[in-house]
Structures are given as structure tokens and as C-alpha cells.
Amino acid sequence: MKMYDFLVIGSGIAGASTAYFLKEAGYEVLVVEKNTVCSGGSYGAGAFLSPKLSKPSKYKDYLNDALGFSLDFYQKNFPDLLKRVSLHKYPFDERDYKKLQSYEKFIDFEYEKKDGFFKLDFAGFIDPLKLTYALLEGIEVIENFEVTKENLKTFEAKSIIIAHPNQTIYEEKYLKTKNIGGYRYDVSFEGCEKKNFNSHKDCSISAYHEGKVAIGATYIKEINNLEKDAKEDKYNLLQKARNFFEMEKLEVLKYYTGVRNMSFDFFPIVGKLIDEKATILKYPYIKNGSKVPTSKYIYHDNVYIHTALGSRGFVYAPYNSMLLVDMIVKDKEIESHLSPVRTFLKYIRKA
Numbered sequence: 001m002k003m004y005d006f007l008v009i010g011s012g013i014a015g016a017s018t019a020y021f022l023k024e025a026g027y028e029v030l031v032v033e034k035n036t037v038c039s040g041g042s043y044g045a046g047a048f049l050s051p052k053l054s055k056p057s058k059y060k061d062y063l064n065d066a067l068g069f070s071l072d073f074y075q076k077n078f079p080d081l082l083k084r085v086s087l088h089k090y091p092f093d094e095r096d097y098k099k100l101q102s103y104e105k106f107i108d109f110e111y112e113k114k115d116g117f118f119k120l121d122f123a124g125f126i127d128p129l130k131l132t133y134a135l136l137e138g139i140e141v142i143e144n145f146e147v148t149k150e151n152l153k154t155f156e157a158k159s160i161i162i163a164h165p166n167q168t169i170y171e172e173k174y175l176k177t178k179n180i181g182g183y184r185y186d187v188s189f190e191g192c193e194k195k196n197f198n199s200h201k202d203c204s205i206s207a208y209h210e211g212k213v214a215i216g217a218t219y220i221k222e223i224n225n226l227e228k229d230a231k232e233d234k235y236n237l238l239q240k241a242r243n244f245f246e247m248e249k250l251e252v253l254k255y256y257t258g259v260r261n262m263s264f265d266f267f268p269i270v271g272k273l274i275d276e277k278a279t280i281l282k283y284p285y286i287k288n289g290s291k292v293p294t295s296k297y298i299y300h301d302n303v304y305i306h307t308a309l310g311s312r313g314f315v316y317a318p319y320n321s322m323l324l325v326d327m328i329v330k331d332k333e334i335e336s337h338l339s340p341v342r343t344f345l346k347y348i349r350k351a
């Protein structure tokens with residue numbers, strides 16, 4: 001059997017973009033997917049590429065950096081798949097309106113204040129399925145194979161990238177994240193071809209593209225009946241969309257469901273996989289708050305993780321992949337707010 005440099009487990013946007021950057025860096029990569037390419041949360045995504053209006057924070061800086069990087073990356077490498085359109089950001093209610101107004105002084109990109117909304121040009125959307133296939137072009141992919149701790153050795157690879165949520169291959173409790181479900185409806189309505197901007201309120205409505213407009217939202221805590229709930233529109237997503245955008249003769253062409261996955265602080269988890277048991281065994285006092293340089297932690301040999309992309313996987317994944325591959329190739333440290341170190345420390349100090 002062929003020896004690969006990297007085995008990437010999962011072919012959503014995290015796996016596909018990591019595989020792409022590894023291939024570009026000259027590595028032999030194998031991607032293994034338990035279903036078919038892009039069949040997890042990425043399949044359901046809008047995939048809106050949107051900025052955030054908020055107070056200054058590390059998270060906002062990260063989001064803006066990632067959005068700028070990803071828009072450039074998509075424009076340069078996949079211009080046909082990227083649709084650059086402006087975003088009309090509406091407040092949810094009166095309280096949210098006041099909040100958005102107070103954030104105006106912190107907007108650090110081009111915008112226009114309109115009657116009741118902000119028009120932001122630093123935005124767009126991309127076709128998730130076509131993008132994932134395009135990223136994986138020229139990379140070997142095995143579908144319909146679920147990698148488990150028992151069968152991991154089926155593939156010969158020098159390093160492993162875990163690129164799927166809720167992984168069970170390595171028993172690391174500090175990687176526990178939260179799942180939130182969502183739907184997307186592809187719809188048509190009278191005059192829909194004239195909609196040439198994205199709008200966000202309590203749901204997102206895309207610009208018209210290739211015969212349809214996408215309506216999406218992800219805030220559903222009960223994820224066991226997503227398929228049925230989407231079919232019946234249990235959470236009235238279509239009505240919510242109609243409440244702020246007129247859609248006469250609305251027709252649902254197709255619907256998608258999916259689960260997104262997030263960490264306790266909303267930042268993704270990207271970097272070397274820490275071996276919790278071995279690290280604690282060697283430095284038991286770390287649990288009480290003593291500092292141990294991260295270079296001294298015990299890591300799983302050549303195992304990396306890229307997950308917990310939350311509601312903006314298509315914004316974050318190319319940027320994270322670039323950082324991860326820079327860490328691997330140039331030995332650059334990963335930004336501390338992304339590193340698994342933070343979830344590890346939080347978990348062991350609470351346990």
C-alpha cells in the first residue's frame with residue numbers, strides 16, 4: 001500500500017481546504033470520507049461569507065482576518081464559484097437596532113447606512129458542494145469509509161488530520177463541542193432574479209444565483225428530527241424570511257439540513273492534538289494552574305485537528321488551513337486563540 005504524507009479524515013470544508021493547502025505545499029494527501037464528499041454540515045451551508053458588526057474583540061479581529069483571506073483566496077482560485085454581493089444587515093428588533101447603531105463606530109470596512117439596515121460590501125457567498133469538489137481536485141479521495149480507532153491503520157500515512165466534528169478516534173474529552181442544527185431552503189418566488197444582495201436578520205436570504213435564492217438559519221438545539229422538522233418547517237423559517245422580504249408565489253425547490261459544531265468560546269480548534277492523559281501524568285500540577293510551556297506538552301505523534309468551525313466554516317476554513325499548513329511546514333506557532341491548548345486547559349482545570 002502507498003505511504004501518504006497525510007491522511008485527512010473528513011471531506012467537509014475543513015478537510016477539503018486542509019487537503020488543498022497540503023497538496024499545494026507539495027505533500028501526498030489521502031482524504032477518507034465516511035459518506036460522500038461534503039455530506040456533513042458543509043452540505044447544508046448557504047454558504048454566506050459575512051462580516052460581523054460588534055464591539056472590538058479578538059473574535060471580531062479573527063473573523064475579519066479570516067473573511068479577508070478567504071474572499072481573496074476564493075476570488076483568486078475559484079472565481080467562478082464565488083458570488084461577491086453586498087450584505088444588507090438588519091436588526092432583529094428595537095434592542096438589536098440600538099446595539100447595531102452603537103457598533104457603527106467600530107466598522108472597519110466600507111459600509112453605507114441605509115434606512116433600517118447597514119449595507120456591507122465585504123461579503124458574498126459560495127457554492128459549498130462545488131467548492132469542496134474543486135478543492136479536492138487532483139487529491140485522492142476514498143468515500144464510504146468511516147475511519148475508527150480500530151481501522152485507522154488501514155491507511156499508511158506519516159501524519160493524520162482530524163477534519164470532522166465529534167471525533168471518536170482519539171479519546172480526548174477536551175475536544176467536546178456543541179452541536180446546533182439548521183436548515184437551508186432553495187426557493188424561487190416572483191421576481192427573485194432581481195434580488196442581487198444577501199440579507200441577514202433572524203435568518204439569511206441570499207442573492208439570486210443559478211435559478212434560486214437560498215434561505216438559511218442555524219439555531220436549532222433539538223437535532224434528532226432535523227429532516228422531518230425541515231420538511232414541516234417546524235421553526236417557521238420561511239415565514240421569518242417572508243416577514244422581512246416580500247416573496248410572492250414562494251416555491252421550495254429543495255431543502256437541506258445539517259449540524260454545525262462549536263467550541264465554548266466560538267473559536268475553531270486548530271493545531272496539534274494534545275495527549276491529555278500523558279500530559280497530566282507528566283505534569284500533574286498543570287491542573288492546579290501551574291504553567292507548563294506548551295512545547296513540553298505530550299502530543300499524539302503527528303496528529304493534527306481542524307474542527308469546530310461554528311456558523312462560519314466557509315469563512316474560517318481556508319484561513320485556518322493556511323495557518324495549520326504553515327505550522328506544519330514552517331514550524332510557525334498557531335494563533336493561541338485557535339490552538340487546542342485553550343480547550344485542554346479549560347477542560348482539565350474544571351474537571
Ligand SMILES: Cc1cc2nc3c(=O)[nH]c(=O)nc-3n(C[C@H](O)[C@H](O)[C@H](O)COP(=O)(O)OP(=O)(O)OC[C@H]3O[C@@H](n4cnc5c(N)ncnc54)[C@H](O)[C@@H]3O)c2cc1C
Nearest residue numbers: 010012013014034040041042046048147182258312313314
Ligand atoms: C444549515 C446550515 C447553514 C450554514 N450556513 C453557513 C453559511 O452560510 N456560511 C458559513 O460559512 N457556514 C455555514 N454553516 C456552517 C458550516 O456549514 C460549518 O461550519 C462547516 O460545514 C463545518 O465543516 P467541517 O468540515 O468541519 O464539518 P462537516 O461539513 O460536517 O464535514 C465533516 C465530514 O467528515 C465526515 N466524517 C465524519 N466522521 C468521519 C469518520 N470517522 N471517517 C471519515 N469521515 C468522517 C462527514 O461525513 C463529513 O462529510 C452552516 C451550517 C448549516 C448546518
